[in-house]
Amino acid sequence: MRTFALIALFIFSGVLAAFVFGFDLKDTVQPLEYDDEQEGLEDQVVIKFSHVTSEHTPKGLAARKFAELVEARTNGTISVEIYANGSLYNDQDEQQALKENRVQMIAPATSKLTSQFPKFQILDLPxxxxxxxxxxxxYEGSIGRTLLAELHTSEMKGMGFWYNGFKQMTSRTKALLHPADFEQMHFRRMPSPVIERQFQALDASTSLLPFNKTYQNLNVEFIQGQENTTSNIYTKKMYETQDHLTVSNHGYLGYIVLTNETFWKNLSPEQQKIIESSLADTTDWIRRHSIETNDAHLRELKRTESISIHYLDKEQQEIWRHALEPVYIETEKFTGRELIQELNQIKDQ
Incomplete structure (x- = not known):
């Protein structure tokens, strides 16, 4: 009992001392260890970059290069998350996602803007x-500046153009060497009035299909052919569903880099400057590497031996050009004569 009384007295004395002198937790609570990796995370900017092609295509490579440059130049305070292969949004949904700031950057084919902004049709002319x-x-001259200015009333800001390559034709049934070869065939096309007119001039029908649905529709033979760069044909394995590829170089496939207007305005001037410089360096890099990539993928297509590759000679090219001339007459109504004249001046230089 005596021992119990001593313990009770000790506890009572401690409690009394605490009330008299106050509680001091400074010596009993250890501060959290400082983690320099967490510094500034609340200020980190995350850019979700959505696109529909493979990571190994010119657009996929450019997106990755851009992300690396931005993150390196900002020490990680701006992070660029890449969502390739339409894993986040397909090419029919990504523009709306951008406008709603669900993603902050996309790089659609310029053809995808032609219905909303008719002057963009100039780039799709055969x-x-x-x-x-x-x-x-x-891209880098007055035509490009005119097209970027067209976006000023939208919720999207045009940042510049990225390169891919010249388009080629593929077919499941026969080699496409003469305009007559297109008659009564059915092709996939992008949402461009010019591309629709192009196939109409060749007496072919078309279906408007998302890029990532092209292989499936070729495989079930809903469509018999399509046009694309060799990088897209190879990385999406379209050669598995097609027997013939014609190196026609009849059109050019490129991209416009877009960002959400509100998102852009909320960035600091310094952040905007870094993104712009990184984009400019990426554009210069992919302009050179896109040629190498498409050439390399054409060589790979030749090695597969599962698709026959045909080349148009000069006479055949002239026949194609002549057959497609009516497309220019119709397109001028939407682009205006001035842009057509600027395009002709480029050819004359």
Whole structure:
């Protein structure tokens, strides 16, 4: 009992001392260990970048290059998350997702803007460009500036153009060497009035299909052919469903890099400057690497031996050009004569 009394007295004395002198937790609670990796995380900017092609295509490579440059130049305070292969949004939904700021950047084919912004149809004209040099003059010159200015009333900001390559034709049933070969065939097309007119001029029918549904529709023979760059044909394994590829170089497939307007305005001037410089460096890089990538994928297509590859000679090219001339007459109604004249000036330089 005596021992119990001593313990009770000790506890009572401790409690009394605490009330008299107050509680001091400074020596009993240890501060959290400082983690320098967490510093500034509340200020980190995350850019969700959605696109529909493979990571190994020119657009996929450019997106990754852009992300690396931005993150390196901002020490990670701006993070770019890449969602490739339409894993987040397909090419029919990504623009609306961008407008609603569910993603902050996309890079659709320029053809995807032609219905909303008719002047973009200039870039889809068949045989608009005969060289990579001409494409660059259009993208980086007055035509490109005119097209970017068209977006000023939308919720999207045009940041610039990215390169892929010239389009080729594929077919399941026969080689496409003459305009008559297209008659009564059914092709996949992008949502471009110019591309629709192109196939109409060749007496072919079309269906408007998302890019990532093209292989499936070729496989079940809902469509018999399509047009695309060799990088897209190879990475999406379209050669498994097609027997013939014609190296026609009849059109050019490129992209426009877009960001959400509100998101952009909320960035600091310094952040905007870093993103713009990273984008400019990426554009210069992919302009050169896109040519190498498409050439490499054409070589891979030749190695597969599952698809026959045909080349148009000069005479055949002229026949194609002549057959497609009516597309220019109709398109001028939407682009205006001035843009057509600027395009012709590029060819003359």
């Amino acid at each position: 045989y608009a460009f005969s060289s990579y040099k001409e494409v660059r003059k259009a």
